[in-house]
Amino acid sequence: MQHEPIVKSSISKQIAEQLRHAIINGQFKTGERLPTEDELAKRYGVSRATVREALKRLAAQNLIRSRRGPTGGNFVTQPTHEELAESLSGAATLLVGLGSMSIDEIIEARRVLQGGCLKLAARHATSDHIEQARAALDRQKLTGLTDEAFCQADVTFHRALVDASDNGMIRFVMYAIIEALVPITNMVLSYVKERHEIIAIHEHLLTALENRSEVDLDQALNRLLDYLTETFQEAQIQRDGHKLAVTPQE
Amino acid sequence: MQHEPIVKSSISKQIAEQLRHAIINGQFKTGERLPTEDELAKRYGVSRATVREALKRLAAQNLIRSRRGPTGGNFVTQPTHEELAESLSGAATLLVGLGSMSIDEIIEARRVLQGGCLKLAARHATSDHIEQARAALDRQKLTGLTDEAFCQADVTFHRALVDASDNGMIRFVMYAIIEALVPITNMVLSYVKERHEIIAIHEHLLTALENRSEVDLDQALNRLLDYLTETFQEAQIQRDGHKLAVTPQE
DNA sequence: CGATCTTATTTGTCTGACAAATACATGTCA
DNA sequence: TGACATGTATTTGTCAGACAAATAAGATCG
Structure with a gap:
């Protein structure tokens, strides 16, 4: 029988890692807007709260910045x-x-x-x-x-x-x-x-x-x-x- | 008339800042456990979700680490x-x-x-x-x-x-x-x-x-x-x- | 044309709930 | 008594749905 490699770290942390790599590898360019939180939640099959915790991790590293409203969202920022x-x-x-x-x-x-x-x-x-x-x-x-x-x-x-x-x-x-x-x-x-x-x-x-x-x-x-x-x-x-x-x- | 200095940044960010300073200034020593999330939420008068977003910011900076269960909680860690x-x-x-x-x-x-x-x-x-x-x-x-x-x-x-x-x-x-x-x-x-x-x-x-x-x-x-x-x-x-x-x- | 109002969109926050991990006490059986 | 299973309380992790707040763009009215 094969055991799947269980993942120990939390979902929000994994999502943060994925997004982080995506940003660093240039899949999201600086200034670009990430998908909305709802969109990300749907795409990862998790709740919005979880996505948000992941996003806050990135925000803490000055990788993204968020704005409200239409035309708002989470934007990749080039840290100064x-x-x-x-x-x-x-x-x-x-x-x-x-x-x-x-x-x-x-x-x-x-x-x-x-x-x-x-x-x-x-x-x-x-x-x-x-x-x-x-x-x-x-x-x-x-x-x-x-x-x-x-x-x-x-x-x-x-x-x-x-x-x-x-x-x-x-x-x-x-x-x-x-x-x-x-x-x-x-x-x-x-x-x-x-x-x-x-x-x-x-x-x-x-x-x-x-x-x-x-x-x-x-x-x-x-x-x-x-x-x-x-x-x-x-x-x-x-x-x-x-x-x-x-x-x-x- | 006096206008109170309006605070622009989000609550979770402010809480993260406060906790961060508390940690750096040694009010929470390394290895020590922070109050539980419920406790923090009550103390700051916000919801647990907000507190968690603040905590995730700190976790992203390797300032704290969390464990589940009784005796669990959010612990101040000395970043390696x-x-x-x-x-x-x-x-x-x-x-x-x-x-x-x-x-x-x-x-x-x-x-x-x-x-x-x-x-x-x-x-x-x-x-x-x-x-x-x-x-x-x-x-x-x-x-x-x-x-x-x-x-x-x-x-x-x-x-x-x-x-x-x-x-x-x-x-x-x-x-x-x-x-x-x-x-x-x-x-x-x-x-x-x-x-x-x-x-x-x-x-x-x-x-x-x-x-x-x-x-x-x-x-x-x-x-x-x-x-x-x-x-x-x-x-x-x-x-x-x-x-x-x-x-x-x- | 311009000022104002409405509306849609998106993040920020709240609430309450349940799941998962885990230490500790308790009970059971040999 | 001792080892092992079992429950139980505690705390973080995740979920679902709701409303608040900001804000850009369109609609309305003077």
Whole structure:
């Protein structure tokens, strides 16, 4: 007797998978409308609720977007770079937040990968990129900035540097790494509060970029990451000391 | 008169967002069980169907997993490295597939980023990593392999090289880039069919790694990417020529 | 011609029900 | 007592049908 291979996963999940592949393989082109939910339900022989659960899975991946009304429906969308970068940084943040990625690893990754990225930037940077970075740096110099605002400008600055590499793929992955470092920068800022050093290093980076000096860029990057490593350890000690003082038990 | 800020997005999406933040902020720890769907429905004052659509959104992001029965429910899961890497490469593949990322960009990105990665690998590679790479390379040498199998072994080989860098963050992003190159490798394979050259270059790479020679690694990587660039153009010409011959109109 | 009203279509949500999986308690028989 | 079957409660999975809300296009009226 032959046993049919029983399918363990839920119907809605299977439908989501099928539709997903259909979209990726181009059977539904971007901008195109999927069949209506009723139609899909009939076609798969399931209820509309099940179809909808499948569609929501796709929506969560920014693969489709829905509109109501006639001419409405579920449309295949090309996820924007923003959205993809966002989901990517979300994943990276999660990895860091859940502690499955050490600080040292992130800094090392940044040292290695951003090093290459800056080399490209030295070759491809336009005055536009440099201006953007300059603007972000100027914002960091303002007095009275909250830590969050400072950190935000920090991200903007580094993104501008990455953009200068003029490479979409690199931009895609570097954004994630930069994002992953935000919590650390934030912690350093709240416990050590030495913005001027960060600003000085950024100035160093930007000047090196303006001069298109790969050596200087490398030097500046290492200076930044060394500084972060040091102060992060310091901040950690302070934080833990603080914590211990407040909650001595445990 | 004051107008309340009307909320445009659907209820299920909002609930998904709320739960998502609750999970990321650690209000629900990993492994913990969320309230039952009925409970959530009551708590948010919506129907169970709506709650379920929200939950499916989270499930699509591998944030929760569900089990039936008593002691069952929706559990917060720590996404595996695999799952995160998968969603990441899914995004990257999409970018490539939808043509918003050029081949040149990917190859350039790989040249720059993998270059740094291999430097790390030269320092950190263990015999274990090298053996894994060797095994994948041996598999590529088998005769009678389908293009898919060959390509699969190719990915395994490069992953082993990346693993040798011994850095989770780098692994995370490099996996995506490697994955993004798969369609291109595939196309090169189907139209040019020169596996021996790829194998030779891989041999070059592996030997360089065994000798921990950064210079050789760099040389081999450039050799590989130059080769891919060339043959890809060739393949493209052949394919387009073929297409034109078959469908001369348009 | 233009403004408004109606109407059809499609997604969003609700309700209530039953099916399926599954842990746990209970009972039965050796 | 111990192993095994059996029921039972709980929770997710799926279904069916309904109404609400958005919205584009046609119909109507001034």
